Amino acid sequence: MLNTIVLIRTDSFDKALVALADLIRYGGMEIRGKPRIIPPALSDWAFEKIVGEKPKKKYRAHVVAQIDLPPAKAIGRLREIHPPAHIVVIPPGSNVHRELLRMWGTFEVLKGFHRPRKSVKGVENEE
Template sequence: MTIVLIRAENQTKILNSLADIERHAGLKINGTPRIIDNNLADKYAKSIMKDRLRSKSKIAVLVSVKEDATLSILQIRKIHPPAHLVVISEEYRQWEEIKKIFNTLPHSKDITLPRRKQTVQKILHRINKIINERKIFLFRIIFFKSFYFLYCLIFN
């Protein structure tokens, strides 16, 4: 398990970053994002990066990711999310502090993850619909062929 700190200027950028993490980076987000105080998030980001921050965040979120830290870092480097993402692994001394407060942080009601399940369900529904339509079409072909065969037998 790895924790990703997402710092942004607004909620839209947080949402886009969450979607990018799942869709483009291919990482599996565990649970829901947790809201963290933006000043505390800036403090953690500054201490992890050991450098000054270009800008202060107005909103920050912590997210737990299923994959390990190395894979998370490599995958997140490939994408260009609109927010600042900091992957926090067990190697950092801040890990224990963040892990302790992670479960106490409030869940975000406004920030929801991309609805991958509904998309998959819609695709499956469309596939079933196509299959059923083809079954009906095939049934009609078989019915009319058998009807034609009987017609030929009776009247010829």
């Protein structure tokens, strides 16, 4: 099964990191792999294809991450948690999803992202 992709558009990479942590902590989502930074033009293209209109606001930080939930469930949880970023859910099977996966290996890994540990307290897992 393909993972749903979330596109995070915000003013700084710090806010993107907070939004990712919120998806895990409050949205109950699991981030698969490492979130990646994408070019603003690609982010705008993906936004337009999924939302159906041109972005009204320009953002400086554009991040994609793969999550473990189906699109409808992810959208429902996003409505409940209000992360500090604009987040677009990109469903598997869409042209945007296929294009992002095709280019995934070329995107820079977002530095500073650490998923909450599910291990013994005081013992950190090495990645």
